[in-house]
Amino acid sequence: MRKTTVPAQAPTMQAQFVDVTPALAEKWLRQNTHNRNIREKAVLAYARDMEAGNWAENGEAIKFAADGTLLDGQHRLNAVALAGVTVRMLVITGLENATQETMDAGSKRRTADAFGLRGETNASVLSSITKRVWMWDQGDYGFNGASPTTAEAAALLGQRPDLRRSTDIAVRTHQSFRCLPQSIVGTAHHLFTRIDRNATVWFFQRLADGAELPAGHPILTLRTRAVSEAADHRKTPAGRQMAYLIRTWNAVREGRSLARILQDADGPMPMPK
Template structure:
């Protein structure tokens, strides 16, 4: 069994590593984090977004003791873990962390050299099908739910937040599957947008949503003036002209098309001026 220590000050922490490099589990309180950050004298530029992501996970209780360690030099300097320390302060909640104390300061040059595990990597480890598309859809649905309809906000969901969203909405797996299926037949709209819109439209009318995405995929038996035909024509034309469209523009196209279908309106030409408000699906 691992013993968790709870030093109140950096002086007490120094005593733990007095006899050389030592690895222990320590409860890092906001107060201890503040003291440690006074020793954060030689580190990378702080990334506020990373701090915010970590703090949300801590606040939500999604912070786990996963073996990644806060690393301190023999003289007490913080070599690795400044973002986690700032997140503890921002969340105002103590968390248990592995702490390695007493390292050679030169060891900092070899830290964080591995590639970060992405949400798609984690989903694949969980044997989720369509892991890459599912991760992309989860991130965008999370953004949409948080008011970022252009997917350009400063915040993006953590892996834990994506997992929580999937648990709350398991039907997103079906949206990712449909996105891949449509993309394979009609490769002019990104899977991330297709899956996000499928999730939004399915919540409004599941039967009409199924018909809508089948027609986006195959364009079968669509008369002149049908909104889906206008959508397919528009994105195909822009793709052939090598126009690079942003995801929010694709979202606007799909939502405008869906709304026209729902209202029974003809749509001969699909338009959306860049920078204008994204419509809401009805």
């Protein structure tokens, strides 16, 4: 008679919703013994959404192995502890340790994807402009810091629906003049509109077509600079391109010519006037 081998019983998976307090999050993090490195920007972004009450209960779970090891959720738990708030989360236990290799393997949904699902026109450009305006309002004038979460970007768009108009202008300008990124053009349009709506209309019409501008006009100088950098395939930082637009705008507002546009790498960002 052949001997039959009885397979070991597989772990029993269970799922439940739990109100995760900061103390409970810290306790569970002590079971985080085998995981990837923490991304601090993600923790800070999650914490901001949790503090603001924008954290969505979307079915994504905190996951534990049958032996108690935390497999997935370290960034969310760190955010709960940092924010100091209680967040209701789905918790799954009883998984096999090997399943950790398959977690977070999909493509992350971006703000542009969320805007597209809402039916926004030019969702990718709108997302980029909204993010840059949010960063500018946080005092990140060089666009080097943390980006807003999808919830923060959506909230800003709700507060400032004219960001859609700035997106339209950025897309139209790009059709005629492709040497400046749409995200920077749209951000500048939004900021300049806050100062003088009528002057902003004329400024971006001339940026797009360069028509009827005398030699030495700031907009012609900007166009020449942007064309030169594009032809040389230079990777110009977004903050420097923003400075170019602001220096041009200020010169136009002050009625002076502009022979060159200079912006030191470490120089302060000019403010639009």
